Amino acid sequence: MHFMYSLNKIPMNNKKEKFARFGIATKGFVYCLIGGLTVAAAFGEGGKKTGSSGVLETLSSQPFGQIILGITALGLLGFTFYRFYQAIADPQDIGNDFKGFVTRFGFALSAIFYGFLAFTAAKMIFTSGGGSGGGQESMASTLLSKPFGQVLVGIVGAAFLGKSIYQFYRAYSGKFKENVQAAELDSNVESMVLKTGYIGYTARGVVIAVISYLMFRAAFSANSSEAGGTKDAFSFLQNEFGTIVLAVIAAGLLAYGFFMIVKARYKTLGI
Template sequence: MNSSNSAASTARAAQDSKAFRGLARVGYAVLGILHILIGAIAISIATGGGGENADQGGALEQIQKSPAGVVLLWVIVLGLLALAVWQIAEAVVERDPDSKKKWGHRIKFLGTAGAYIAIAATALVYALGGQSQSSESSQSFSARLLAAPAGVALLVLVGLIVGAVGVAFIVRGVTQAFTKHLDLPSGTARKGIIAFGVAGYIAKGIAVAVAGILFVVAALTHDPETAGGLDAALRALAGLPFGAVILWVVGAGLALYGLFCFARARYARM
């Protein structure tokens, strides 16, 4: 058996495990918790409060301070790692007959896995009693990139990629493409889940797209402090005309995306 067949058989064995599938579904549920908290922080900023970071770090810090927070943080770590492994397994067993589509799907699965691993790593820091400033991480990443040869072009490329991810979320929401990966119930429940998904995907897409724009601005102005990840993106929305209203709507949309993630934990095809 060659290494490719071995990897595929291992991936299928993981996906056939009921326990592993259950843990991966927990991953979707904890994503829901994080997005609801981020949405709540964004709404707090829109209404004049919001000292916390409106990103995964801010949400995880709130969980860390809560009763049984450390236990929940470890559940988040395990659930997201299982979800990441599931995405990697999907990439391995992907068999679309169209070669370009196959590799496109694989890149998407692996990119999603990387995002889940990054959030799990941040959750691990909090579970061990530490803290993480994702905005500072984004700024230091931007500063290091700007200092490299062709750094401006590279940071613009990063911004365009992040922006493209945001646009992809918006398109997925508008076209309801996410429903292809769900076994939804019928009736009112189906309509409600789809509505949450549409609103959530669009809101998350807007926030991610703005984060991408900030990376481009940081590159063109040679100011790495402009790039601050999701928190900076949401605060940038607050600075727009009618920004408080826009941020409130986006925050509510992120919370709805969180509720959609709970439905996804139950109805995702796995």
């Protein structure tokens, strides 16, 4: 009861804020599906090892899949808007120093990624084919065809490594806890939500670190097929460390998705 009361206390000031919160929740929904499908695959209960594009393909094959894809595309567009808003308007007052620039540049890159994902979802509504595919492997192939291609792919790998480190920082610095604690949830509910945050950010850090490793491998070998995204990271974890580790990390991404849905309700957006 206290939890539901706390939900109702959160003001929804304007349409832009609602759109942004819907976007954050949609990102959480996508991660819940990534984690849930991969956990099911790990234990042989259906499902599949998948990333964001694979989730969109799964949604498209469901009853009323076009409608679900449309809602998901709209939500992803909302998250794109929110990331661009963070990058340009700086509602958290991150600043323009080097650290602030890097953080805001990261927001812009995130906006581009989720904007592309929203476009992919919208495109799938009107076409019978799957997503655009390719992902990190396609990007590595494109970069390797350019002058200093291996260096460029290495830079991308370094960017993923930095993002991975940031996920671990978010988990163990406790930075993610502020909005949850400010929501005045029941102590048991708050404890559960915070645990999903620790687990979720840690699991996401591991997956992104593996993607970074795959990009570095592609850079050193000059072979784009060595690169990969989330699905390939899952395969790497299963091959190198076993199915149990795969299931634990996938469950961590499921926890991250749940945390993002809660965060959508409580985070101070400054819009």
